[in-house]
Amino acid sequence: MHVAKAYWRRQLRRTGLLLVVWAVAGFGCSILFVEQLNRISFGDMPFGFWMAQQGSIYVFILLIFLYALLSGRADRQATLEADGEKDTAPPSATEG
């Protein structure tokens, strides 16, 4: 059972961390602090404007990529741990 619990705690921490990046890129850089960031040039564009219309979307795609990759690893690790201690295996997942 505690394999499942530890798995879920790690999953929550990962999700929280990625959502912080989501909020910083989408709301922080692109809306709340856009005026300040617009003073910085990114190529020939103001950085805040670029974040709002381009950069944030790239960050979003990257976040989902990382989530899928890291969660997949965590799944494999959890399967190994669960196999290691069969008696306390997580609840079997009957669909439905």
Added chain:
Amino acid sequence: MSIQAWTWVTVGITFAAYLYIGYRSRVKSTKGFYVAGQGVPAIANGAATAADWMSAASFISMAGLISFMGFDGAVYLMGWTGGYVLLALLLAPFLRKFGQYTVPDFVGVRYYSQTARVVAAIAAIFVSFTYVAGQMAGVGVAFGRFLEIPFELGVAIGMVVVAFFAVLGGMKGITYTQVAQYCVLIFAYTVPAIAIALLLTGNPVPQLAMEEILPKLNAIQHDLGLSSYSNPFTGLSKLNVFAITLCLMAGTAGLPHVIVRFYTVKNVKAARWSAFWALLFIGILYTTAPAVAMFAKYHILQQFAELGPAIAEQSWMQNWAATGLVTIPEGGIQTADQLLEAINRDIIVLATPEIARLPAVVVALVAAGGLAAALSTASGLLLVISSALAHDIYGSVINPQASEKRRLFVGRAMIFLAVVVAGVLGVYPLGFVAEVVAFAFGLAAASFFPVIVLGIFWKRANKQGAIAGMSIGLVFTFVMIALMRAQNVIPGMDEPVLDHFLGVGAQGVGVIGMLLNFAVTIGVSLCTPDSPISVRDLVERVRYPNE
């Protein structure tokens, strides 16, 4: 060959392909009909989700809106992509693990209540119908402008095509035609954008060419007495930009026709990866759109700076004036403001290839792309309506003993009925429905999003909390929108009753409905008995992906 002849060719070929794919993916079981047998590969589901998601509004209207809003257009760009992060991290993998057919299924089982299931089914039907009417109308407009056939006939052709693959193939037919429709629409969107980027800057990548155009665009806006294109918060306050963006994000994550796509893949891992593919595919269009918006604005303003009032005699202005999407004022076009006033936002994507004098075959592509975007979204929405009626209301509440054969028949019948109703709503739009379409996101954010997230992440959430939260979120948002848009919604009113709520306008007010929903669900759950042990076990299972 003329533009019209090329349009017949591109539309004819793509429609024939959709019909062929639909025929090849016909199904014989309810599992095939509702969730495509849960065997769709992650990358195919990603493409199908992208086509499902990007509607006539994304394809036709969005770049035009951004073009006129400048920086503030970012609300659509971020709102409609950032929602996928919420969807991928908070909803999709868990709902796939839960593994039934519909969103009301999850709400009904997680909150152990047929009432909750019915409330969710009604909300799903309502949100989807308001959304689908606009798609059918989009089909009619595209046919009318490019093929010069009557609007009603255009809608009818769209209905026949959708009915064919949706009735025969259900979700499976819809999924594989959506994959084809994604290819058509992304090709049709990017080819003209690349051509124009090359023409203007010599750089074929629109996302990079932006950089060269922005300083020129800002300069020309300045010369014509307009504020700088990249200046933030010119039309919307910072608070509203924030609220609308968040509202569109949560709404995206809560829209049933998007969520249900994640039920069609093999397992949890595939659900996570298909969210990635979906946003990658969507991102191609969404990072191109702001470039298209800039190119179009630059082109139009530059023509005006050169020609002055004579711009009204340009052939593209004349062509679009004939359709009513350009209205040249009595005294002609004297100022840049009058010019922008005269042009309907919707023509930016449709007319840019023409304005930039691209070859006829490229212009023809745009019509096929717009039709693909509208049809793919319409079919996804129609499946949600049919499954809510046939699976959640008929199969679970009215006649739970129904045989598999009977269920499949009812499913097919409902999707056929939904196609007909959607077509009629497209031809005879109710003013009320048209107004609510834009707010479907607010309603989805205020109803589904909080109860699903809490259902997964907070075991203590119970039946009483969810029903109270969903109802209050929905009613609050609906009433607020009705008051703020009273002139279009309530008969006999000619001005809004309320301008804003705590500074948040109608488009973003769903965020407040969402916060209310969260607060009420949590509050009521804590004051009422815990959910049964079987439900808490279910939540445990949903969180842990291994079989």
